[in-house]
Amino acid sequence: MGTDEAYVTDNGSVRYRIIGTTQLLNPEGTAVAVGGARLRALLTVLALRPGRTVPVGHLVDEVWNGEPPADAAGALQALVGRLRRAAGPGAVASVEGGGYRLDAEPDDIDLYRFERLAAEGARALEQGDPAKALSRLEDALALWTGPVLADLPDRTAEAARWEARRLDARRARLAAALALGRAEEVLPELAALCAAHPLDEPLHTLRIRALRAAGRTAEALAAYEEVRRTLADRLGADPGPELRALHGALLHTTPDVAPA
CATH class of the missing domain: 1.25.40.10 (Tetratricopeptide repeat domain)
Structure with a gap:
């Protein structure tokens, strides 16, 4: 796969896409496919909460959509091991007391990068700077390459909230273009x-x-x-x-x- 310039990092971190098919991008910006529906679901759930501990029970419910295997904890541990091999051994931390945490900042996740850029664009529009607003909003919307949270088994409610934010960003971008x-x-x-x-x-x-x-x-x-x-x-x-x-x-x- 090629390199996505928007995702080349200067701090050696891995970035993640959860808009469209779930992917990770290495520090050079090269997209790495995440194989297996369960593994992509796990990465999606963790990436929705970057830097925060997600309890084992919640992960099991989300990844298996309410139908966990007999040894759910063991199956989850095996998935986490596969994710670490793909993203790096330090990408997912085990938390004492039960749970896992994706070692990432919100801006390492395309969805939260979209949210930040869209908010900056909306503020610029309110402050009477449609050129800056248009630039930020176009950058935000360019991240939207497919259905949001496509690999989350039960995505309806969460996806609807993000789709509403995308519509807000599109509306603001059109207002900025009209002002120009x-x-x-x-x-x-x-x-x-x-x-x-x-x-x-x-x-x-x-x-x-x-x-x-x-x-x-x-x-x-x-x-x-x-x-x-x-x-x-x-x-x-x-x-x-x-x-x-x-x-x-x-x-x-x-x-x-x-x-x-």
């Missing part, structure tokens, strides 16, 4: 996201703002009417104040002429 005057560029992605999330008012607000910025006032008014009907039909509610204010501004915009 890239309305036409973001419209296709906004249309797709609005179709996938028909009740997400902030997304619809962004799309209508982008249509207005692109000089497509008639389409913006039609998009507002569409979301208004959807909210009424599904929730029995009117659009929120931000959408209503945007609609009022559109009514005072010369049709199909981009504002200065």
